Amino acid sequence: MSPVATDYVDALGYSLDDLVVHTAASGTTTTVVISALINAASGLSTGTYDNVYVYDRETNRQARVQLNGYTPSTGTLTFAPAMALAPSSGEPIQLTWLFPWSTGMPGSVTSYLVLVNGALKLIDIPVQATAAITAGADTFSLSALWARWLTEDRFGWDLPPDPITGRPRPKQKMLEPHPISGRRPVPSDVARDPKLILGGDTPMVEVHAPFATGTTGSVTFNFMRPADGWIGINGGSFSESLLGLSNPTDVAYPAVADVLHVSRWLALRTLAARGMSTSSGRVTTEMVAEAFSLARQVPGFNLKAAQQLAPGQAVA
Amino acid sequence: MSGPIIAPASSDTPSIYPIMSEYIEALADQLGERLYSTVSTQAVSGGEPGRWVLIDDLKDDEKSRATFRDDGWVYLVNGAMAGSCRRVRSEGYEGPDGALAVASVFKSGSTPTTPADGTLVQVTRPLPWTQVGMTRGLAQLVNEGLSRVWTEARITFTGNGTARYDLSAYPIVTREALIDGVYDWAIGIPTTEEPLLAPYKPTITVNGATITLVTGYSYSTAVTFQLKVFVKGNRLIYTNGAWGFTTTGLENDTDQAAIPVEQELPVAMVKAIQYRTRMIVNDRSLSKDEKAEALAALPDRQHWARAAAKVIQETLPRKTSPAVQGMVDVAAPIPTAPLVGSTGWPT
Numbered sequence: 001m002s003p004v005a006t007d008y009v010d011a012l013g014y015s016l017d018d019l020v021v022h023t024a025a026s027g028t029t030t031t032v033v034i035s036a037l038i039n040a041a042s043g044l045s046t047g048t049y050d051n052v053y054v055y056d057r058e059t060n061r062q063a064r065v066q067l068n069g070y071t072p073s074t075g076t077l078t079f080a081p082a083m084a085l086a087p088s089s090g091e092p093i094q095l096t097w098l099f100p101w102s103t104g105m106p107g108s109v110t111s112y113l114v115l116v117n118g119a120l121k122l123i124d125i126p127v128q129a130t131a132a133i134t135a136g137a138d139t140f141s142l143s144a145l146w147a148r149w150l151t152e153d154r155f156g157w158d159l160p161p162d163p164i165t166g167r168p169r170p171k172q173k174m175l176e177p178h179p180i181s182g183r184r185p186v187p188s189d190v191a192r193d194p195k196l197i198l199g200g201d202t203p204m205v206e207v208h209a210p211f212a213t214g215t216t217g218s219v220t221f222n223f224m225r226p227a228d229g230w231i232g233i234n235g236g237s238f239s240e241s242l243l244g245l246s247n248p249t250d251v252a253y254p255a256v257a258d259v260l261h262v263s264r265w266l267a268l269r270t271l272a273a274r275g276m277s278t279s280s281g282r283v284t285t286e287m288v289a290e291a292f293s294l295a296r297q298v299p300g301f302n303l304k305a306a307q308q309l310a311p312g313q314a315v316a
Numbered sequence: 317m318s319g320p321i322i323a324p325a326s327s328d329t330p331s332i333y334p335i336m337s338e339y340i341e342a343l344a345d346q347l348g349e350r351l352y353s354t355v356s357t358q359a360v361s362g363g364e365p366g367r368w369v370l371i372d373d374l375k376d377d378e379k380s381r382a383t384f385r386d387d388g389w390v391y392l393v394n395g396a397m398a399g400s401c402r403r404v405r406s407e408g409y410e411g412p413d414g415a416l417a418v419a420s421v422f423k424s425g426s427t428p429t430t431p432a433d434g435t436l437v438q439v440t441r442p443l444p445w446t447q448v449g450m451t452r453g454l455a456q457l458v459n460e461g462l463s464r465v466w467t468e469a470r471i472t473f474t475g476n477g478t479a480r481y482d483l484s485a486y487p488i489v490t491r492e493a494l495i496d497g498v499y500d501w502a503i504g505i506p507t508t509e510e511p512l513l514a515p516y517k518p519t520i521t522v523n524g525a526t527i528t529l530v531t532g533y534s535y536s537t538a539v540t541f542q543l544k545v546f547v548k549g550n551r552l553i554y555t556n557g558a559w560g561f562t563t564t565g566l567e568n569d570t571d572q573a574a575i576p577v578e579q580e581l582p583v584a585m586v587k588a589i590q591y592r593t594r595m596i597v598n599d600r601s602l603s604k605d606e607k608a609e610a611l612a613a614l615p616d617r618q619h620w621a622r623a624a625a626k627v628i629q630e631t632l633p634r635k636t637s638p639a640v641q642g643m644v645d646v647a648a649p650i651p652t653a654p655l656v657g658s659t660g661w662p663t
Contacts, residue, residue, distance in 0.1 A: 164380050179368035179415050181361040187381065190406035191419065212421045212428035214365040 027087030037075035117244035119262035120228035265291035366421030366428035374414035391445035393436035459565035461584025462549030475535030546633035582623035
């Protein structure tokens with residue numbers, strides 16, 4: 001089962017030591033009562049949770065704790081802006097200090113979702129596209145939406161060396177129907193010599209040898225594409241997405257650990273670039289470099305795109 | 317050495333002579349690899365018509381898709397597309413199903429057609445059964461081998477009352493060196509027996525395009541005699557029920573030639589090794605090391621060259637001395653009258 005957005009955000013939040021999840025006891029559209037925050041000791045600061053981001057995982061609403069918005073004796077946090085839905089008893093309430101769940105919070109541009117989507121954008125995942133065979137035709141049209149990310153170096157999958165000779169093998173770009181229906185398609189790169197045609201509104205693949213009369217079925221093309229554009233909305237089947245992950249239960253393809261390495265690097269370089277007035281922890285350039293060395297080892301990591309990021313930029 | 321008798325008295329039993337597929341099989345076996353099998357009863361149910369051939373004998377779950385890379389060939393022995401030969405395309409082998417994808421679809425007429433279940437196939441490597449595109453086939457190399465080995469034949473004539481006989485039907489006989497005497501039954505030998513060498517020395521006269529055999533003796537009408545000729549192995553072919561001279565050599569799998577396989581094979585092997593060497597040297601897709609490796613893997617050229625030289629030497633035309641037969645006194649005067657009865661047959 002593919003990871004959901006919350007899985008990625010949790011991994012990053014815990015990694016940055018920035019995430020706490022509590023359970024709401026009750027709430028209004030501007031407050032939430034959390035039993036775990038009750039502290040009867042005297043002299044406690046009401047500003048302990050100033051500017052902390054509050055996110056109700058159940059209703060997908062977020063806000064920010066007001067100055068002196070903490071009442072220790074009741075465990076109440078007072079936040080703004082008001083949530084459209086008040087937190088109810090039993091709902092998980094997420095508190096973060098460095099980044100909000102998503103954008104739109106006053107005083108913050110970068111959010112956890114932005115960081116995770118930025119990481120997904122830097123990780124290329126293998127996808128296949130099928131196109132119905134028309135006998136005699138020597139071009140196959142691809143989705144016009146693919147023009148925004150499709151490049152020649154993303155056409156085809158890398159293969160391991162030949163198991164017998166040990167020699168490197170060229171990318172596998174195209175497959176055609178197996179002679180026995182129902183079986184996996186077979187490679188046909190050498191026979192068809194597929195070439196990617198870019199430049200127009202609709203990307204195309206041109207083949208050297210068209211299919212003979214009477215051929216049925218589909219060809220399959222292999223691509224590497226940024227993971228942020230191939231999303232299962234609310235756990236549904238994967239489809240083209242222009243927004244990346246946007247709901248807590250949206251699913252993406254890469255493993256959580258891979259996204260964590262890249263998103264952590266993005267988070268640290270964002271924090272390192274922050275000014276004095278914003279929460280930034282204590283991020284050094286060495287920490288950013290170390291995170292990058294881990295990020296570049298992630299399978300499918302698009303080093304070229306990563307190197308084009310501006311300092312502090314979290315999204316390619 | 318006795319050769320086939322040419323029509324109209326084509327009496328030699330053809331079964332003692334090899335058919336073309338026997339020559340090719342021997343060459344393919346020595347040169348590389350060959351599989352004679354049938355198309356599987358498991359039907360092709362997907363993919364491109366005419367692209368795939370399923371052969372149960374090729375099933376192997378472990379072999380690489382590139383097993384037949386650029387050097388495997390499929391030849392259809394029978395069926396509607398008999399005689400078609402195709403190259404196995406790169407990565408065109410699916411081991412678990414014994415499936416071969418060919419580089420150009422098989423066609424029945426102009427319709428791409430998958431070979432039917434049970435069709436006999438010959439899978440060869442590194443050369444095709446017969447010529448495909450610019451790639452020479454084993455059949456062509458067999459004919460090359462035959463063309464360098466001599467054999468002999470008897471051409472049957474019926475007397476016309478003269479000593480002159482038109483040879484225009486036998487363009488292979490162009491000079492005297494290629495004939496080796498006239499054989500007849502003129503000294504009382506029953507025609508059920510082998511004819512004997514006649515004492516008259518036949519000659520060839522050439523007058524422009526007209527070539528004439530001069531027997532040295534006037535054979536009566538209805539009397540038959542035979543002219544022994546030397547002929548290259550690829551010119552004397554049994555096809556469509558009769559021996560004959562041809563300029564095209566063996567063409568069909570069941571055509572026959574008069575050269576034993578063991579004589580033809582060394583010569584064909586030499587030609588095949590020469591051809592393969594040229595192919596490897598000229599192959600731009602191979603690196604220097606790969607070429608060296610491929611050349612080293614060829615059969616031992618010197619071994620086959622020695623064997624071929626011996627065959628060629630042994631089969632060179634050698635004229636028969638009349639004394640060998642021991643039944644004709646070569647010192648005796650050439651008779652002025654036929655040694656036959658009034659019917660024209662030996663008495």
